[in-house]
Amino acid sequence: MLGATVFRTGDVDPVDRFDCWRDLMSKTLCPMDMDSEHVAAFQAETKLLELGAVSVWPTVVEPMSWRRTPRLIRHSDPEYYHLTFPITGSVGITQAGREAVHGPREMYVVDTSQPFHCVTSALHAVGLEVPKRLVPLRKAKADLLLTRRLPADEGYGSLLAQLLEQLAMNKGPYGPADAPRLGAIIVDLLSSLLAHVLDWDASLSQETRECTLMLRIRAFIEASLADPGLTPRTVAEAHHISLSYLHRLFEQEEETLAAGIRRRRLERARRDLADPAQNDTPIYALAMRWGFPCGGEFSRAFRRTYGVSPREFRQRC
Structure with missing residues (x-):
């Protein structure tokens, strides 16, 4: 603080x-x-x-x-x-x-x-x-x-x-x-x-x-983040800069821009999965909410990042 x-x-x-x-x-x-x-x-x-x-x-x-x-x-x-x-x-x-x-x-x-x-x-x-x-x-x-x-x-x-x-x-x-x-x-x-x-x-x-x-x-x-079309290329186009210049801006970061977008989406989805008030919301709906149109892709990315499936994580919470 x-x-x-x-x-x-x-x-x-x-x-x-x-x-x-x-x-x-x-x-x-x-x-x-x-x-x-x-x-x-x-x-x-x-x-x-x-x-x-x-x-x-x-x-x-x-x-x-x-x-x-x-x-x-x-x-x-x-x-x-x-x-x-x-x-x-x-x-x-x-x-x-x-x-x-x-x-x-x-x-x-x-x-x-x-x-x-x-x-x-x-x-x-x-x-x-x-x-x-x-x-x-x-x-x-x-x-x-x-x-x-x-x-x-x-x-x-x-x-x-x-x-x-x-x-x-x-x-x-x-x-x-x-x-x-x-x-x-x-x-x-x-x-x-x-x-x-x-x-x-x-x-x-x-x-x-x-x-x-x-x-x-x-x-x-x-x-x-909720837009599945959000990619480094669309970010560059929205700010009227080239994709290569965008990558140069973020080259000192610990992760690539694409990895950062994926991480923020997973963090938002993980937060919602841990929220008891959203237990009745299907996992595929939470995935789509944060830019993952394919439930299978979301589950694989979630397991790679957190070591458990989205369903297992929700049950533990």
Whole structure:
């Protein structure tokens, strides 16, 4: 499990809650002037995940306002891009002469080096801080994206949103050693998302483009396991790359892409066979559910992998 620092206003004396929250946010993100109509009974909760140079903090907070002023910028500037991903609630944001209102699943970015004003409803969101030096976009280009809606339902935005939600809900099989790798993946996804929105992918390094392409491919495979026509060739065609280039992308993996697809299908089928709620589902139906149109082929592959037949495995479970 990833290490996290948790803060709940409920653990603090009511008189001190808003002041403690304001101090915590100023240290977590950057110094800001904050206000709320609910100071007397303020409620908020946040969990800080430090992933190398990147910070992720799922937060639930009552309506409030946040203001970053020139004076505060001169006092302290961590030089971050701050991304907000609202899950419920809405955010009104003003920066760089532009105003926008974002609702659930409408991500946006601000720059801590420029003044901004933010007003929220009751909000459940995931915040993300990435040092600007890690994002390979020139300032003039990046400024075009400030406060702009970034899609969270397709492409790179969807991959980034899924990962942030997974981290927020602590659902991933990640340990402390994974933190720097997760931070690097987040930087690649954010950089690719911003470049894609700008239609400026040439600004990205070859390493970043290949990393994000592999993430897209993995997500495509997970979503397509039930399709018996899923093969390395169809994966390559879906991503408009050659089959040989696809194999080069995965040549450092411990198994071939075809073997990886077969393993994930068998893992899904094995999980369903072990589920008592699915005991009445015929084995051939479970096999077809996970892309094995031939029951005999499924049984042979299952026995080679797990040492028992699907029927024997189900009976043992």
